[in-house]
Amino acid sequence: MAQTLELDDIQGIVIRGYGNLRAASFVLLRIVDPAGARGWLQSLLGTVTTGTTRPEETSVNIAFTAAGLRALGMSPAMMAMFSSEFAGGMATPHRSRMLGDVGSSDPDRWTWGAPSNEQVDLVLLLYARDGAGLTLAYDSLLNAPESHGLYHIATLETVDLGDREHFGFHDGIAQPLIEGLPTSGPPVDSIKAGEFILGYPNEYGLYTARPLVPPTLDPRNELPADAGGSGNRDLGRNGSYLVLRQLRQDVAGFRRFLDEATSNADGSPNPAESTRLAARMVGRWPSGAPLVLAPEEDDPMLGNENNFSYFQPDTAGYTCPVGAHIRRSNPRDSLDPRPGSAQSVALNKRHRILRRGREYGNPIPAGSCAPDEELGLHFICLSGNLARQFEFVQHTWVNNPTFHGLYADTDPIIGSHAAFGSTFTVQALPVRRRYTELPDFVTMRGGAYFFVPGMRALRFLSALEVPGHT
Numbered sequence: 518m519a520q521t522l523e524l525d526d527i528q529g530i531v532i533r534g535y536g537n538l539r540a541a542s543f544v545l546l547r548i549v550d551p552a553g554a555r556g557w558l559q560s561l562l563g564t565v566t567t568g569t570t571r572p573e574e575t576s577v578n579i580a581f582t583a584a585g586l587r588a589l590g591m592s593p594a595m596m597a598m599f600s601s602e603f604a605g606g607m608a609t610p611h612r613s614r615m616l617g618d619v620g621s622s623d624p625d626r627w628t629w630g631a632p633s634n635e636q637v638d639l640v641l642l643l644y645a646r647d648g649a650g651l652t653l654a655y656d657s658l659l660n661a662p663e664s665h666g667l668y669h670i671a672t673l674e675t676v677d678l679g680d681r682e683h684f685g686f687h688d689g690i691a692q693p694l695i696e697g698l699p700t701s702g703p704p705v706d707s708i709k710a711g712e713f714i715l716g717y718p719n720e721y722g723l724y725t726a727r728p729l730v731p732p733t734l735d736p737r738n739e740l741p742a743d744a745g746g747s748g749n750r751d752l753g754r755n756g757s758y759l760v761l762r763q764l765r766q767d768v769a770g771f772r773r774f775l776d777e778a779t780s781n782a783d784g785s786p787n788p789a790e791s792t793r794l795a796a797r798m799v800g801r802w803p804s805g806a807p808l809v810l811a812p813e814e815d816d817p818m819l820g821n822e823n824n825f826s827y828f829q830p831d832t833a834g835y836t837c838p839v840g841a842h843i844r845r846s847n848p849r850d851s852l853d854p855r856p857g858s859a860q861s862v863a864l865n866k867r868h869r870i871l872r873r874g875r876e877y878g879n880p881i882p883a884g885s886c887a888p889d890e891e892l893g894l895h896f897i898c899l900s901g902n903l904a905r906q907f908e909f910v911q912h913t914w915v916n917n918p919t920f921h922g923l924y925a926d927t928d929p930i931i932g933s934h935a936a937f938g939s940t941f942t943v944q945a946l947p948v949r950r951r952y953t954e955l956p957d958f959v960t961m962r963g964g965a966y967f968f969v970p971g972m973r974a975l976r977f978l979s980a981l982e983v984p985g986h987t
């Protein structure tokens with residue numbers, strides 16, 4: 518039986534992407550005065566949007582980096598209970614290598630989130646129907662941040678491209694469905710709540726590791742009891758980990774590559790072939806139609822279709838290349854050792870992410886190859902276990918040159934081509950086609966790992982008792 522989720526204790530961003538709230542901005546803040554910041558958090562408690570109902574006007578969510586939790590006053594003993602990837606942060610040398618944040622994506626070149634940048638302690642995720650509503654929300658919450666003990670580092674603005682992203686593809690189609698929510702979809706997408714929300718059983722039938730604190734550290738009894746029965750209190754329950762990565766997209770470079778790789782014998786462009794190649798790189802046509810269901814041409818009627826698998830219709834990748842972006846980032850039923858089996862699907866379910874990204878920057882007009890401005894995707898995803906979910910997808914699938922029998926390919930859209938593999942292989946009969954020397958189309962501009970506390974944990978954090986302080 519599906520678990521009942523405590524929606525009123527879960528921040529809304531974990532439950533929904535607020536697709537009806539088209540304006541969004543992500544405010545990066547540093548804590549200057551912990552007591553002031555805790556007071557501000559207390560004043561925010563009634564405003565933070567929970568998962569109970571879909572907001573129609575605005576939404577406010579909040580998440581903390583490990584540095585932010587320390588700055589709020591969390592003791593080293595409590596910090597030690599968070600996962601090591603969260604505690605260490607996204608920009609350590611080891612993580613940079615593992616995530617492919619090297620070369621032009623090296624943290625040295627980031628505009629925020631790197632050790633050389635201003636320390637990011639928290640992010641305020643604001644959503645509204647329109648820009649005016651967003652400004653209103655911002656002003657009511659953060660007018661004069663310094664008076665709340667906060668320093669405003671930057672506001673990551675977003676742009677509304679409808680359901681498209683900058684490369685011209687329909688995005689935001691495929692999502693895992695959290696068990697316990699009244700959403701329906703293919704059973705392969707139905708994922709145990711503990712994969713995304715801490716304090717519930719996950720796809721192993723276990724509780725995902727989370728910070729548990731002894732009752733003595735929760736004297737006001739604010740935190741829920743550990744459902745695992747340890748007798749401790751669960752600081753993680755109804756919380757999640759959030760990954761935020763500002764990914765710059767080189768739209769001009771993408772279009773140039775496609776045009777050059779598909780030009781006619783006389784050198785003239787071949788737009789139909791260019792679109793076909795782009796679709797093979799993504800695994801869906803621009804409308805969103807999956808290649809495995811629409812092998813020959815785009816079919817907008819299938820633009821929202823997500824009920825498909827790979828092994829049975831397309832074992833070898835003749836329809837959707839095995840290295841295509843969506844086939845790598847969610848291989849569905851094609852994982853070894855027994856592709857096409859229930860075991861393969863079960864394995865895949867342990868590596869899902871909830872995507873919540875928003876685009877930023879002015880779009881480049883269709884057909885233009887003019888040099889880009891700063892534009893791309895504020896990639897956001899949520900997971901209960903950063904290492905097993907987001908990092909695994911990024912490292913073991915996206916940037917793995919030997920993924921699925923390949924040997925020099927990384928993800929054709931988001932892979933770190935210069936560092937790990939710049940070939941894209943299109944499986945075909947009688948011979949495959951290989952595109953070589955793909956430039957990097959996506960570059961990191963900044964990023965961090967955050968913890969999205971449940972509402973009771975947020976209250977607990979806002980009233981943290983810091984030794985030696987009142």
Ligand code: N7H
Pocket residue numbers: 682684686687688689690691692764765766799801842843844846847870893894896907910911915930931959
């Ligand atoms: Fe991707 N793109 O526009 O080409 N992505 N992605 N992504 N992505 C998806 O199914 C894109 C990024 C996933 O379940 C679609 O909703 C771009 C990162 C996953 O079938 C399109 C960027 C990671 C899926 C794009 C980017 C992922 C997915 C198809 C960066 C994880 C679902 C629309 C600028 C590390 C796969 C859809 C499934 C889908 C694009 C980033 C993962 C069009 C441009 C960093 C899991």
